[in-house]
Amino acid sequence: MTATTTAGPQPHLDDRAADVPGPLARLAAIGRAELTLMWRSKLVLFGALVTPAGFAFATRSTVEELDLSDTGLTAATVVLPSAIVFALIFVVYANLVIVYVARREELVLKRLRTGLLTDRELLAGAALPALCVALAQCLVLAVTVSLAMDSPAPEAPHLAVLGVLLGMAMLTVLAAATAAVTKSAESAQLTSMPLLLVSMFGSGLFVPFEVLPDSVAEVAQRLPLSPVVELVRGGWTGELGGGAVLEALVVAVAWTAAGAWAVRRWFRWEPRA
């Protein structure tokens, strides 16, 4: 047998460094394929397009029965953030858990990791169409709910935008973390349930923090999607102070970082043997 080590990098027959597609081109290639796949999965499409609107409608009737007289909120400023966050949970989180698990079980992730894509690009590229649909959903909900409930224009739209972007980043990472503990695409419905339930009842989707007892509200505001709800609501009411904005940012970034750490630690790129 010949010597098993060679000295240093070897020259190539042709140097391809200049022709390697950049990260954006790679993301676009994966994103395009994922968009095709999303379009072909009618179930995913239904979940992404129809469910959030149905939820907005359902919350509206609940909220109209709440006594909001002491909270400074209107029915619209309760329903709108809830509808937007619910759309994010469904279109980004629940959907991406299924996407990541399905691609892993089909060995697509493993196969793609043999190419030029980095691990982060791979996860981000697969999320791209869901993120675009979520963004579009948020816009549509903002406009339709405002019109239907006769709400004024947002006072601080940048806070709402910030909230939505933070929410999308956090939920993408949390979806990958959830995929790590999900065995199959079927069981994804089960594993994505805890975050959905906790957010619904704890993050002010149905019941705003302002009507909760103080001690409960204190805990509830630390939940993953609470800062998103607060920022979006603050965007409409314009009544979120600098300290509250900062606190919301810290909570959102902390959850995203925790999720990213979990992904690094536990995410698997191929099915368990």
Add this chain to the structure above:
Amino acid sequence: MVSAQENVISAAGLRRTYGDFEAVRGVDFAVRRGELFALLGTNGAGKTSTVELLEGLAEPSGGEVRVLGRDPYRERGRVRPYTGVMLQEGGMPSQLTAAETVRMWAGCTARPRPVAEALELVGLSDRRDVRVSQLSGGERRRLDLALALLGRPEVLFLDEPTTGLDAEGRHATWELVRELRAGGTTVLLTTHYLEEAQELADRLAIMAGGRIAAAGTVEEIVGAHPATVSFRLPVGWLPGDLPPLPALGVTGHELAGTSVRLRTDALQRTLTGLLLWAQDNGVELAGLDARSASLEEAFLKIAGAAEDDRRAGAAKRREKGAGPPAARAADVVRTDERNAR
């Protein structure tokens, strides 16, 4: 300058552990530029675990890998533009068509072949708009090969590329691989079809129990195993009438009625002695048959011996693990000889 003698792939003392299980236990080999190297082994021998380390999919738990002189795991951005990989199994979204799958890959590949050319290469042009879920197993395998070849790789890793193909598909793939090799591509292939290794490989290594049990050209590996001569003696002649067998290079024999089977390390000498004896004595050797060991026989013996060896207890294994791989391979062959007698 690019030299033809450089090692494009090299592995030194390579190890890979999954929890308590050590799948790769110290593997050394090197593949020169333009060479086709085959890794053979039974299921669970450690072939795929080894290839995944070469592909840079995982970091070895010990030892060193170099592909084109670089670490394929830590420097994957520098290595990947020049490698093509076909995994043992699948990896294509089932609801994309063949053409869409290739297009997705092309977006992540340096200087990709055009989609139509890639599909043409593997004979899937007429299936371009068919979804992966509707392709046959063999067609999926060929689509996978098209992805591996999309970037005109300098180094190609093929993990069981023809599993699930029919005879025609298998030969078409062999033809394609031969053409690529002729064009200067370095190929590392794993297979459990011995015929495939025999057809394609310049050199090969037989893995068993996470180690390389034997390595070399097909001739070298086969040459280390005894050839067989068999015939029937006519009525009235006994095996004891034959010339002294050890002098003819015979290392073992079996008798069943009038049938004689001789094992020999020197086929020509054995045969010459035997035929001269037959001529001198006017004996007709009915059903005379002489053959070198086949790769299959060599493989079964090496793999079987390594398996026995593996079962022979942890203490002995640790002791053996300390020696260089060449010595271990020789050990295995010697053990086998003893068992055969």
